[in-house]
Amino acid sequence: MVKEEILKRAAEAVLRHDEALAKEVAARALAEGLDPVEVITEGFCAGIAEVGELFGRGDVFLPDLMLSSQAMTSGIEILKAALPQGHEQKKGTVVIGTVEGDIHDVGKGIVVSLLRANGFEVYDLGRDVPTHVFIEKALEVNADIIGTSALLTTTMSAQKTLEEELSKMGLKGRFKTMVGGAPVTQRWADKIGADAYAENAIEAVEKASQLVSAREGRAAV
Ligand code: B12
Known part of the structure; x- marks a missing residue:
């Protein structure tokens, strides 16, 4: 799957409150060797920004916001686990x-x-x-x-x-x-x-x- 498709599906998973899809997309992104930070910011965060706008306009409600945020968190947790764990020297x-x-x-x-x-x-x-x-x-x-x-x-x-x-x-x-x-x-x-x-x-x-x-x-x- 190409990068653009993965980023689009990550955002979709958040918009549709689809936790299973969020986890699947995150795992797929890692399997494809994508940068976890890019998938977080340009995929999952792009999705929640859109949900935030819909909420601000009154087009979706608090329960939607909560479910979207849960889906986002599930995807992000998988990607965060793939980040390097610290350095030898403390900054x-x-x-x-x-x-x-x-x-x-x-x-x-x-x-x-x-x-x-x-x-x-x-x-x-x-x-x-x-x-x-x-x-x-x-x-x-x-x-x-x-x-x-x-x-x-x-x-x-x-x-x-x-x-x-x-x-x-x-x-x-x-x-x-x-x-x-x-x-x-x-x-x-x-x-x-x-x-x-x-x-x-x-x-x-x-x-x-x-x-x-x-x-x-x-x-x-
Ligand atoms: C998800 C969400 C929720 C979730 C939060 C779940 C959670 N565990 O965090 C839930 C559903 C619980 C929620 C509740 C509420 N929410 Co809310 N929420 C959001 C939403 C859609 C996304 C926030 C988010 O996670 N963004 C994704 C992350 C990655 O982005 P970020 O937080 O901005 O972080 C990045 C940068 O800001 C920066 N950063 C963040 N922190 C720090 C710290 C430091 C030190 C640095 C340097 C950088 C940095 O780096 C981050 C990563 O790149 C926003 C919309 C928005 N545009 O922000 C509304 C929003 C913030 N919520 C809003 C509101 C009104 C509420 C509620 C009051 C709703 C209600 N009626 O109850 C409650 C408040 C509860 C409370 N007391 O806090 C409004 C705020 C409006 C305002 N003018 O203040 C927003 C803007 C929605 C809207 N358009 O109206 N919300």
Whole structure:
């Protein structure tokens, strides 16, 4: 089966809430030697983006969203398992989670997998994570970066709260912060004083690497 056909069927599986098809397509993609990241982003994520638009327009409802997201997760899990497992040398430590009040965690999960595959030690705090928990964990594991995911316009403010809390506690320079999630933008990151924004998981790895290199550069001076 050609790549385009596999990507199209991955998106279809999500749109049709077809978990069995999602698993079959993911396994087929691996058997055909396709890049798992490409199948996640251009197949499964393309499908869920379309479902999100339909939901926004009121053309599909919450149960559809849940079933589509389940189908997407089943396919993505198979592809994530095929990603390389870490490097010999640790690149840096990241504490990450979805902010308080928000249970969207699929995108954050992809970011976690790609960071791990690229040599980062990642502490995934899950979803609906209160601000103080991010900070406590970062202190405990001496993190380089705190990453927060927010998918709702109403929960993005928690990313700002994190910046404010870090400032209050005198920890702003100690941990770099990275923000993401569908409604989050570079403009928002600049506004709240976050150190980096990434639009997708591939960019998240690039930005995390840059943040860690900048820290190392500074430490060496
Ligand atoms: C699937 C989904 C759900 C699932 C979530 C399942 C799960 N376990 O995650 C369920 C059904 C549970 C759900 C619930 C709700 N949802 Co919803 N959901 C979606 C949907 C369709 C897709 C989200 C997704 O998984 N995308 C795929 C992933 C891969 O993309 P991503 O999350 O953006 O992640 C990528 C990047 O953003 C980035 N990234 C993500 N996190 C991070 C973190 C860092 C640090 C970095 C650097 C980068 C980064 O990298 C990722 C990978 O490339 C979106 C639509 C959309 N366009 O986003 C709506 C959407 C986000 N949901 C919406 C709504 C309204 C809700 C509900 C309030 C509905 C309701 N009435 O109950 C609830 C909220 C519950 C809550 N308190 O959180 C709205 C939000 C509108 C708004 N303005 O805020 C959206 C936009 C749909 C719409 N068009 O209206 N939802």
